Amino acid sequence: MNLAGLDFDNIPPFSVPMRFFFVAPVFAFISALIIAVAGESMWLTRWHPATLAVTHAIVLGIITMIMCGAILQLLPVLAGKSFPKVKLISTLTMILMVTGTLSLIRAFLANMPEFGLDSSHSNSFFAISGISFTLGLGGFICAILWLIRQRTQASVSINTMRLGFIAMLVVGIIASLLLAGYLFASQFNITKQLTDSHASWGLVGWISLVIIGVSFQVLPMFHVAPAFPSWCSRYLPEFLFITLLIYTLVTLVITQSVVIDSLVLESIVDTAVWPLMQTICIGLLQLSLMVYAVTAMHCLYRRKRKISDASVTCWFIALTCLLMCCAISFVMNLVMNLGGNSVVTAEVWLLSFGWSPLTLASVFIYGWILSVIMAMIIKIVPFLAYLHLQRQCGFHLQAFALLPNMHELLSKTRMQYLLYCHVFSLFSLALTLYNPEYYWLLSLAIVGQFGYLFVLMAKVSSRYRDIAKAIDEALLT
Numbered sequence: 001m002n003l004a005g006l007d008f009d010n011i012p013p014f015s016v017p018m019r020f021f022f023v024a025p026v027f028a029f030i031s032a033l034i035i036a037v038a039g040e041s042m043w044l045t046r047w048h049p050a051t052l053a054v055t056h057a058i059v060l061g062i063i064t065m066i067m068c069g070a071i072l073q074l075l076p077v078l079a080g081k082s083f084p085k086v087k088l089i090s091t092l093t094m095i096l097m098v099t100g101t102l103s104l105i106r107a108f109l110a111n112m113p114e115f116g117l118d119s120s121h122s123n124s125f126f127a128i129s130g131i132s133f134t135l136g137l138g139g140f141i142c143a144i145l146w147l148i149r150q151r152t153q154a155s156v157s158i159n160t161m162r163l164g165f166i167a168m169l170v171v172g173i174i175a176s177l178l179l180a181g182y183l184f185a186s187q188f189n190i191t192k193q194l195t196d197s198h199a200s201w202g203l204v205g206w207i208s209l210v211i212i213g214v215s216f217q218v219l220p221m222f223h224v225a226p227a228f229p230s231w232c233s234r235y236l237p238e239f240l241f242i243t244l245l246i247y248t249l250v251t252l253v254i255t256q257s258v259v260i261d262s263l264v265l266e267s268i269v270d271t272a273v274w275p276l277m278q279t280i281c282i283g284l285l286q287l288s289l290m291v292y293a294v295t296a297m298h299c300l301y302r303r304k305r306k307i308s309d310a311s312v313t314c315w316f317i318a319l320t321c322l323l324m325c326c327a328i329s330f331v332m333n334l335v336m337n338l339g340g341n342s343v344v345t346a347e348v349w350l351l352s353f354g355w356s357p358l359t360l361a362s363v364f365i366y367g368w369i370l371s372v373i374m375a376m377i378i379k380i381v382p383f384l385a386y387l388h389l390q391r392q393c394g395f396h397l398q399a400f401a402l403l404p405n406m407h408e409l410l411s412k413t414r415m416q417y418l419l420y421c422h423v424f425s426l427f428s429l430a431l432t433l434y435n436p437e438y439y440w441l442l443s444l445a446i447v448g449q450f451g452y453l454f455v456l457m458a459k460v461s462s463r464y465r466d467i468a469k470a471i472d473e474a475l476l477t
Helices: 015-043 049-079 086-108 119-147 156-183 189-223 230-259 263-269 273-301 310-336 341-352 357-393 412-434 436-476
Strands: none
Touching (some): 015 049, 015 436, 049 086, 049 119, 086 119, 119 156, 156 189, 189 230, 189 273, 189 310, 310 412, 357 412, 412 436
């Protein structure tokens, strides 16, 4: 394990990240319940209320929740800075995020009779979610940016993560516009055109950029892989961020023709320049992510420890899904803009295999992002437990004799079982996307995967508490 250049002096208590990790499976169970109740209909379109509810439950309740817990632990290690009163801040952030996510899910499902919910208060739940995320997640991100503002010689990981944090603020701004568009439709019709930008900034700008930044440190650290090439670690994240920004600005210009009666603006938008720029930006984003995926796989192939590892397998699954999604999207985007009969033929051919935009988004979220989450969490949880126990021992030899290795905290066999659960969930998702009749299988697979993850984390936490108590007793002797 390569720990060079890392600072472990200011790490928060073990309970701080774990409280976020334990909440994530709860939202996985909620997602599984929604899938089971909504049935086949939610797989027909991405605009289905249940589809929107499940998407936000997974992205906010699982992915963002785990990322926030990991960031609270990684930030002091990578940047050498930690939050003051970190327990209080983490608790308030988690409570506000849980409140916001539950309110948002409740608001999306208000008009579905299958759930038997009162639809008269949906606007109130949307408002509650907006306020909760502004105070909780927005305040959390702003605090992080404030902490690392004076980090002049920051690592490539911190610089990339900083871009991801800024992207999260953009997600919040667009989400506020979308919320205003829903509550005050007559004044904010423009926001209906920003849904794709909202998803792009969330999945590519916020989540993917933070994952990319973390991977620059984690792959060499946990898997003894070579460092990423400097052109990739220094310039690719900035290129992604700038391209995403240009794409959003172009989208804003195009949407102005919908709400502004300006002959000059309409004459500009009616030309093919702006749609062409939008298409080019989308293609560059897809190519950039493909370049990262290939580079990361190359680094993993060159790792020094060529041993079977569930975390490495999860990384390869994630990068393969990322490469596949971006490659198919790039081909679809290219064919759609070539014109002619080939457009219809290619689209029908891809749809015959179930490769709709909903399919690509689902594989991107579950195949790329959640696979990385699985790869990270089975390494981070036992490592954090071991690190805190090691620091608790100090220089006491009798206490050090009680210190377990990381595989005693979480065995390779159990990691492998979790990998099997995740692969089965991916298979169930692919089967459901191809034939929605199997939605029940996906629901059960999600419950099984995250139920087992919850049990594993609970066992590590219980083992940590028992050993910490024994070390305390040894230190008193």
